[in-house]
Amino acid sequence: MNCNEAGTLVAKYADGEVDSLQGRSIEQHLRGCAACAAKHQDLLALRAQIRAEVPYFTATPALRERVRALLANAQDAAPARPRPQRDRWRWLTGGARCRLHGNRARLGARHCGYRLARERGRRRRGRGDARSGDAEQPSDPGRIVGPAHGQAVAFRAARLFAAGAGSWPAKALR
Amino acid sequence: MAADDTAVGPEQAALRSSESRVLADAVAELPLAFREVLVLRELEELSYKEIARIADIPVGTVMSRLARARGLLRRSPLLHCDPRTDVRR
Numbered sequence: 001m002n003c004n005e006a007g008t009l010v011a012k013y014a015d016g017e018v019d020s021l022q023g024r025s026i027e028q029h030l031r032g033c034a035a036c037a038a039k040h041q042d043l044l045a046l047r048a049q050i051r052a053e054v055p056y057f058t059a060t061p062a063l064r065e066r067v068r069a070l071l072a073n074a075q076d077a078a079p080a081r082p083r084p085q086r087d088r089w090r091w092l093t094g095g096a097r098c099r100l101h102g103n104r105a106r107l108g109a110r111h112c113g114y115r116l117a118r119e120r121g122r123r124r125r126g127r128g129d130a131r132s133g134d135a136e137q138p139s140d141p142g143r144i145v146g147p148a149h150g151q152a153v154a155f156r157a158a159r160l161f162a163a164g165a166g167s168w169p170a171k172a173l174r
Numbered sequence: 175m176a177a178d179d180t181a182v183g184p185e186q187a188a189l190r191s192s193e194s195r196v197l198a199d200a201v202a203e204l205p206l207a208f209r210e211v212l213v214l215r216e217l218e219e220l221s222y223k224e225i226a227r228i229a230d231i232p233v234g235t236v237m238s239r240l241a242r243a244r245g246l247l248r249r250s251p252l253l254h255c256d257p258r259t260d261v262r263r
Contacts (some may be wrong), residue, residue, distance in 0.1 A: 011241060015215065017222050046244060050216045053197040 001029045006036050014043040200250040208243035211236055 001009075006029045012018050013026045030037045059067070201209060214225045226233045 047216055054201050056217050
């Protein structure tokens with residue numbers, strides 16, 4: 001072993017990171033090479049000096065427990081989520097499905113809107129309200145009636161449905 | 175009554191304390207990446223593999239950072255300053 005080869009191994013040897021074979025050959029080299037031996041001694045001296053002079057604080061049991069608890073909480077809060085490998089295009093197909101539901105719901109909303117408005121007009125006519133005979137005209141400017149109102153309600157239901165409510169939200173139509 | 179051999183005078187004690195502060199300051203001055211591996215190796219006495227796992231870097235990087243940290247420490251201007259006279263040696 002020459003000095004070039006020993007150069008990288010001296011630090012590893014000083015840190016106890018070499019296997020027995022490398023250890024034997026570096027020891028042999030250090031016995032015969034004053035420069036590398038001095039380098040090795042220098043590393044050991046620096047370590048001894050750091051251990052003796054640089055303050056080293058040991059955590060109290062209470063602090064240790066607190067840090068451990070914090071780490072455990074951090075791990076629970078952000079569990080490792082493996083990426084799904086099977087359905088790589090799910091985001092695309094999911095989006096298309098959502099769009100399809102949205103379109104269907106929009107058509108339904110338009111239909112429901114007209115039905116609601118028609119029904120309301122019929123009810124008012126039955127009550128004998130002269131002004132509200134025409135469902136297209138609002139009886140009170142502050143109140144929204146007519147197909148627009150029906151559509152708004154039905155659109156809300158459609159949005160809920162498209163957002164994944166699962167079943168058609170009957171409550172939204174009331 | 176014999177004097178205690180291990181006892182040191184106030185001047186010597188002050189000198190020793192200032193010398194140790196100098197090395198601690200030199201370690202504290204190291205860039206974080208180098209200080210991290212140096213402290214884990216020299217004070218925590220961890221292996222290269224353990225340091226690599228903690229710092230999330232390859233073992234080769236641990237070795238190179240350790241060598242850089244030791245080199246920077248040896249060349250640190252703080253260590254070449256005489257605490258008695260407070261001038262560079």
